[in-house]
Amino acid sequence: MALIEIDRLALKLSGMSEHESSVLTWKIRQALALAPIAGGQRSRIDGLKISIERMQGESMDFLSKRIVADLLSQIERSS
Numbered sequence: 001m002a003l004i005e006i007d008r009l010a011l012k013l014s015g016m017s018e019h020e021s022s023v024l025t026w027k028i029r030q031a032l033a034l035a036p037i038a039g040g041q042r043s044r045i046d047g048l049k050i051s052i053e054r055m056q057g058e059s060m061d062f063l064s065k066r067i068v069a070d071l072l073s074q075i076e077r078s079s
Contacts, residue, residue, distance in 0.1 A: 006032065020060065027064035035072055045078045 009028070013021045050070045054063055 015054070024060050024064055027060055028067055031064055031068040032071070035068060045075065048074045048078070050074065 011021070011025060011028075013024065016024065048071060050067065052063070052067055052070060
């Protein structure tokens, strides 16, 4: 399992309250901390960009899981 070090994670969260944004950010951080990453080599990725829209009635749990899954997919493809 590879180690991920994230220097900065910036989220543009439109249409959410400050509380919702804080909850989502916390859930993403927790999910990334526990995420298994394929590969064993250390590599550097200068930046990733994903665009995910929140579906009507989507829970923060599900939204955070979709965001993390997309991030991990891009990380694994880039390394």
